[in-house]
Amino acid sequence: MRDAKVSYALCAKKELRETLRSFAFYLIGVFLFLSAFVAIFNLQSSINIENGLAYYTLLPAGILMTVLQSPQFPSLSLMNTLYAKQVANLGKKSEDVYIISFSGYFFTAFQASQVFGNILSYVILYGFDQSENANYSNMSLGNISEVDYSICGSADCQNETIVSENILNYKPVNKISLYVLISIALLLELTATLVHAFLLPNEDDFKNKSLQISQWKIKETSPIDGSHEDENVIMGEKIMEKKDDINGDMDKICETKSCIDHEEETAFLGLTEKKTESTTTGICDVAVNTAQSLIKHVADKTFLLLIPITLYNGLSMAFVFSELTRAYTSCSLGVQWVGICMAIYGLSDAVLSWMVGKYGRKFGRIQCYLFALIIECGNYIYCIFWTVGSHTLISIFALFFMFGFSDGIFQTIINVTHLDFAEDKKSASSAWNVLIVIGNALGFITSTVFCVKTRIYINLGFLIVGFVLLVISDIIHRNRKKMNSDELEMQIK
Template sequence: MENSSGQHTSSLIQHRRRIAARFLLFCFGMLLTYAAYVSVAVLQSSINIEEGVGVSSLIATYATSAVFGLFCTPILVTKFGSKVAIVMSQIFYLIYIAANFHPESYVLIPAGAIAGMGEATMWPAMMIFAAHYARCYARYGTKDSSFYVTEFLGCTFSMFQISQVVGNLITFGILYGGKSVQSGGNDTTATPVSKDFTFCGANDCQDPNITEQNINRYEPASEVTLFTTLGVMGGMILAAIFIYVIFIPDVDHSLKVQESENTQSKDRAQSDSMKVAVQRVLEIVKKTFRQIINVRQILYAPFAIYNGLLVSYMSSELTRAYASCMIGVDQVGLCAAVYASVDAVTCFVTGKLSSCFGRNLLIVAGLIVDIGGYMIALLWIPTEANLWVVYALFVLSGIADGIWEPLTSDMHVAYFPNNEDIALVVWNFYFVVGMTIQFAWSTSLCVRDKIYIQIGWVCFSVVFYYVAEWCCSKSIVDSNSTVKELDCNVENSI
């Protein structure tokens, strides 16, 4: 009897290890993919600054992602499965990286739109994989499946943050090494005495004449260095594709929870039926638009849009106007790695503090940090002696995003418990809209103007958040109030 019990326990442990190993391999493939794609995207506003081609390609990416994610992603995932969706997205990312070898507008902008399709498809498919592995692990675990789903999703998001650190450190190493070789091994860390900062930072307006005169600040030391960077990033995505194609079976076949033969037959019949697939997609679209017009969702929309504005502010404005213009394009990767590291740590701390002190106190703290960073970016007068402030700005942006992102996503999970999947899709839609707006005005406004707009927008978002809190609390506490439950519950919003 004891031997039988011991064998059963050993079998459970082996199953858990096998599932965990495959999940870690899945996460490693994701790390390679995003380390490559994100690090190239962060460089766009610098390496392709002329005529704003780099930023224009990112506009195409996120505008396409917003539309494609709402209307096409559910169809693709339903029709072809999550594995095909992920590999397809990786190929789209690879096309975008390859387009940077010939960064003309007629090449890079369409490639950006293709990358947007991948961006819209990759995340939902990855979440499906992560939840699948979590539920399979729960079969042999000791806790409820919901616990493991949260844990596995947390690991997935953590791996995404780590991928940004890894990718940006690799680009920093290649670009900085190329600069050192180009200068004959001399010390390149010191800023030249004649360096002019008057058109950098808040004064950056992307004037074509000034950009042309100082193009060496934004472009790598040589084409060889740039092509080496792009080649390494492309190789990483190829390695990730190889991992998924060879070692990661689709969720329909890998470690699937056993079902009855009748249920399996029914599911296969449904998956082969285009009519049923279309009905599912139409139902998802209907729920999505019901969520969009929900009163509470509308009140949260400014916050989600601002979150996108903040992230793209880092990847387009801070990287170009502060990092490239002041300390050189070879430092962009290091600055972005600092941002991602601080962001990841702050996300973790925010989650812990939110459970202890609630969301409202952290929102006030985030507002103070955010506005403080903007004021420094506005008022700071750069000199050769205080260029360390550039890194401080990335740290502050990382702290701000590390507060806003988990809090805004938590709002949607907490207040739309019966519709949280659709609520998160809508949150992501508004987030992408914010990123698209930031990239769209990147070449039209001076950095100073953008900062003023973002200060006003974050304050506006906080006010709307507290209005939403007041409405929901009033509808719960005062049963005689004219404020109805439709302010809080998506099911009654129509």
């Protein structure tokens, strides 16, 4: 029995180390991929400002990108959950604690990519801009003598005549800088693809590891007196003796197939499924089952009440990517400053994502939401009254920092809330992703239709209504959990 406990402890320690190393490679791939993406994406509302964001070219390109990218974020959210469950099997804390922690680490990497990708954009565009405009001595307000600042900020309505008169502030002086930036972004994308393709496990690997860990735990807790052992446990012990020598090399014990063959293990644990289920189930059946799970999830009232706040999260991101970068940064400072402003946004977002993932549960979900709500309302009020002045550079940096501050809370907590409220984590991830994308789409579409001030009022409406409904949803969820707990307790009694 003592040897079994030592065996389990060593195996668990080795498995935890391997899982965390795999998670680190996963985050590196996410970081590289998103660094390339944001470096290009955040410039779009500025460099394509002519003719209403080059509507007839960007619209089909945006649709194509959305279709190709649609599986990405549900998959990433699911990977966070799989890693969290794997560590929860090896750790002492509850699964929910690890899910919020790993989601926090993911969003930290996600926002850290904003820092790196946008610094990359800034260095390239600013460097080329200085080589073309070495005679400009005022670097804090771009080409100050040539810009009409009255149309910046909340007064921005993308008037074609005014835009054409100030076009130099929205587009890079040297097009070669864009080609260099795109080439580097493609190299980062390729590297990220190779990291994820060759260094990450698939879902079946996670299932096999979970079964293996369960086997170790059963072996550890097996009684010494064989007369009290369950017949299945005895069978498992015999299989273990055939497979491993506990006093032997621990690395062999901890290999994927060392503890027990997959078929014997699943039978031993009572988890055997129909052997041909995965091969005989048709694609149509899988699609129907997935659709049924998703419909069941979206029909739940707790999810329905989360729709406005999740849409707002997408709207707010679109506001930062389009309105803040165009109407506040490019209009007053020049497009070359977009990168450094978004890097500041990403830095504060990453720090807050990490803090929410680590300490969010201690403060409480609603308290975190309320804090972010106050910050966000202050951001929008400042945006309404902001004007170009002697401290424009500092004020814009502060504005991006505070929007990143609030988004680091919102994005992490909203994602975790969807996962926490749902029984089916896959459906929850998919539904969350769809709502974020819809919010992004609504934000980018209205960007070409409404003035910035109108966009601010729309966002504030979604934010306040979404928060109220979120509180109601949280109350329903807590009552439901309490009811289920009470029912379980009655059954046990």
